Amino acid sequence: GPKVLQIPSHQIIDMGQMVTLNCDPVSNHLYFYWYKQILGQQMEFLVNFYNGKVMEKSKLFKDQFSVERPDGSYFTLKIQPTALEDSAVYFCASSPGTGYNQAPLFGEGTRLSVL
Amino acid sequence: GDQVEQSPSALSLHEGTDSALRCNFTTTMRSVQWFRQNSRGSLISLFYLASGTKENGRLKSAFDSKERRYSTLHIRDAQLEDSGTYFCAAANYGNEKITFGAGTKLTIKP
Numbered sequence: 423g424p425k426v427l428q429i430p431s432h433q434i435i436d437m438g439q440m441v442t443l444n445c446d447p448v449s450n451h452l453y454f455y456w457y458k459q460i461l462g463q464q465m466e467f468l469v470n471f472y473n474g475k476v477m478e479k480s481k482l483f484k485d486q487f488s489v490e491r492p493d494g495s496y497f498t499l500k501i502q503p504t505a506l507e508d509s510a511v512y513f514c515a516s517s518p519g520t521g522y523n524q525a526p527l528f529g530e531g532t533r534l535s536v537l
Numbered sequence: 538g539d540q541v542e543q544s545p546s547a548l549s550l551h552e553g554t555d556s557a558l559r560c561n562f563t564t565t566m567r568s569v570q571w572f573r574q575n576s577r578g579s580l581i582s583l584f585y586l587a588s589g590t591k592e593n594g595r596l597k598s599a600f601d602s603k604e605r606r607y608s609t610l611h612i613r614d615a616q617l618e619d620s621g622t623y624f625c626a627a628a629n630y631g632n633e634k635i636t637f638g639a640g641t642k643l644t645i646k647p
Contacts, residue, residue, distance in 0.1 A: 453633045459578075465624060465637035477632040511578060519633055525570055525585030526628070526635060531578055 424448040428514050428529035436537050440502035443532050445514030447497050451527075454497045455515040456489065458482060459531070465513065471497065472519075501534075509536045540564075541627050543638025550615050551646050558610040560625035560638045567630050569600050569608040574622045574640075583610070583623075595619075612643075620645045 427446040435441050447454055456468040469479040471489055486505070491497045497516070501508055511533045517526035540563040550556055560569065571583040584591045586600040586608065595613040608627070612619055625638045 455635060457637070464639045465626070467634065467636060470632065470634055472633070478634050513580070515635070517628075517633060517635070520567065520630075523587055525582060526626075528572075528580045528582070531580075533578075 424527065426514055426516055426527045426529040428512075428532045430532060431530065432533045432535070434535045434537065435504060437506055438503045440500065441504055441534065443499040443501075443512050443514075443534065445497040445499075445516075445529060447514065447516030448518075448527055450518065451516035452519045453477075453517040453526075454489075454491065455517070455526070456499045457513040457515070459511045459513065460509075461511070468499070468512075504534075504536045506536050509534060541625060541636045541638040543625055543641060545641055546639060547642045547644075549644045549646065552615060552617060554615050556612045556615060556643070558612075558623055558625075558641045558643075559607060560609075560627065561607045562605070562627055564629065565605045566627040567605070567633075569598075569625055569627045570635075571598055571608070571610050572624045572626065573619075574624060576621070580624070615643075615645045617645050617647065619643060 454471040458466045467480050468483045470477045488500045511531040513531045514529045515526050518524050542561045568587045570585045572580045584598040588602040590599040597611045600608045623641045628635045
């Protein structure tokens, strides 16, 4: 069936560098999401995105974070500059939205290690 | 903002017993999804409900269709492979924000 793909599965970078996490959502989905999970803890909502715009963002979505989906390609989360506390697993999700009785789909996550 | 309160936070059971997990929502939700997160961190979708109940083997989930303010996940005849962390995630009306509960860490003992 359809899948949300996140590449790479693990990314290691030095503090202060920029990182872009890539998500390949399901092609006919309209809503896109990023979540942050620190090991063993809760799935924290970062942001959702629809029709080229951020719908809602949480307090965890710092000024250093940005999202975009240029030309219907990858849905990306950019962090610039990174900080040590950004180390976590980031999950991407996509959903067809209202009117479709279909579940949102989640990727396998990208583990980000900031050194 | 929208809150999802999940209980219990942890549960330890012997094989063969039954259990029930619950999520309460502080506002009316459009749909709910239940996941098990395995030891590798992958989210395995168990159920997605916009209303009513669904059953799959030893698992059964219900979403309060009247007020849409809670959902339950029942595990019957627990097996060792049911161990893991279970999350509910609910989508609101309007901007389709999906909020997760804090999770239930389930441990099944022989």
